[in-house]
Amino acid sequence: MTKASLTPRSLAAQAMGKVDPTTRGVVPPIHIATTYLRDEDNGYSTGFVYGRPDNETVREAESVLAMLEDARAGALLFGSGMAAATAVFQALDPGDHVIASRVMYWALRNWLLTEATRWGLNIEFVETDDLSSLKAAIRPGETKLVWIETPSNPLWTITDIEAAAGIAHAAGARLAVDSTCASPVHTQPLALGADIVMHAATKVLNGHSDVVAGVLCAREDDEFWQRIKTIRKMQGGILGPFEAFLLIRGLRTLHLRQERQAASAMALAERLSAHPMVARVLYPGLPQHPGHDIAARQMKDGFGYMLSIQVTGGEAAAVRTAANVALYKRATSLGGVESLIEHRASIEGAGSPCPPDLLRLSTGIEDVDDLYDDLDEALKAGA
Template identity: 50%
Template sequence: MMDFATKAIHLGHELEKSTGAVSPPIYLTTTFEREADGSYPRGYIYSRLSNPNRDALEKCLAGLENGESAAAFSSGLAAIMTLLQALKPGDHVLSSTDLYHGTVHMLKDIFVPWGLQVTFVDMTDTAAVEAGIKENTKLVFLETPSNPTLKITDIAAVSAIAHRAGAVCACDNTWATPVLQRPLELGADLVIHSTSKYFGGHSDVLGGALVSKHDDEFFQRIRMIQRIGGAVPAPFDCWLVLRGTQTIHCRVMNQSESASKIASFLEQHPQVEKVYYPGLSSHQGHEIAARQMSGFGSMLSFQVHGGKEKALELTGKLRIISRATSLGGVESLIEHRASIEGPGSFTPDNLLRFSVGLENVDDLIADLEQALI
């Protein structure tokens, strides 16, 4: 069985047969030739339905998460939307309280009016998860580490609760990536990714994906919605994500090592009120994270003494770390999270979310140190 790093480089990167090209070509065509008898012996009809670049990306993503099948989308939220569209009005979704705000917005403002029932619980509390299950629960949706306070959910325990209820368990694995965490091996049925982040790795492409443990009836419904609904990535986008995937292992491992050092530095700094990073022994979910992750990731959040004003003031002093939304790129990004989440946000006003990049870690610590004065 191939190692993860070997799979990341080779899955979906078969040599191009007609020329021997090592890097796959980009198939920008929207349509494909039929034979005189009306058949499509090459397997392709129209790029909304399938495309060689998308097929290659989906093969790679499925292999890296050890799933049977994967579906690529135009964004992470398009992937989540398709998952929810595969349910039926009247179905119940049990979801994490600490969750990417775009997912919360989608659940509350699009799918509740559409007919889904949604309950939000603290997924780190298995008793609350058990209590939140209803007779019509069809999906248990979790995110670990969570956005933005890095709560850690026991994937195996929550998956078992979902399965006892006859529900599907889906885990957003964007922050951990399959480099550090493989939810399907821990019991989840579906894994969600915003491939814009660590898979692309360079902040230059949007994408999303759903990876399924089994190519079952539910996933076939997801596949049908993907193809008919058309929220699919362009061939060039697939090519960019697949290219980025070849270096995901070394990038994530390097970034995680840097994040651990930065979290330790921040935890000791007098101007920092609290650090959220599962690699710290002080983190509430540290033991579970150590059990189900092979590393603690490159995302952290921290609260600054002095409230929102001081937090924003800090970001204005930074010289290397950029003030911007998103994560997972080679450059370090910091963001005042509550202001992007808007009204109703539960994120503390003095919290900054930090995506650690590939810069020298001592340079990043020095940048934070001068800004924290």
């Protein structure tokens, strides 16, 4: 059996089968060196020059991520999801027109509104799940990047990646996909035509709420990808070796966690849809979800670990519900083994597209009956 014949599940479980050459340990060591010895001819035959762009532990993590996304050009790890995402926009030229999903990760949306314009970028927010709106916003020759998030946080709308790629490419633009809330277990955007995929690796890729990291994966090693590499190298948006080591640990169990989390999220969505104190459940796995058919086509092995509920009693009842959970943790972030609950509108503030009666739920690996009972009791207490 060759490595090429193995499934991504097996390759991730063994972190690509890397073994420490000195001890033969099945868990490779953490490489912390910041500088490397030159050859006698003053060259660097090992390919390692300096710790900022060159670290073996980081490269090992990148190899697993590139494999999971089937990224021919490879993967680049950054010190955070925001560092990874903003590097893509910084690689553009002043005056470039950019289309971004109206509903998306709030911190990046704020950065695009407040900082990207200072770079001279022309940012336009569109309901990218509406392909007619996306087509109408495209400016052939001017639009250089279409940035979509699917499923989009926290409303979980679904954008057709393949169709969006066709629209972007026809206008000479690139398509980048924030796939944080899908993970490569459920969606592979590059295989659907995207040029770049981004993950906040802090979330489900790591899965243990103890690492802040971001990653970009690319389909083609072109001039734009080389520009992003240069930005990371020169601006120093790197990930440390210890964090990369922890990320590798998390990636080993990604498939197991995602299968459990997606199954539990689906079960919760179905049961909460019948709850008298829940006005609406937002989850692409539900047949009544507007993007269900597209999600069923472009997602596999489940519909992800994130869902939101809108509480019948409005904002006050939603806040009281979050205050009365016992098993769920009231905390920002998502994708960890522990389930989290958050009232997003109060976090995002003025201008948020998030309804005030909405609670965002990140499904962990706890017993699904315990999770439902906790929400049931909290909803009743918050009514």
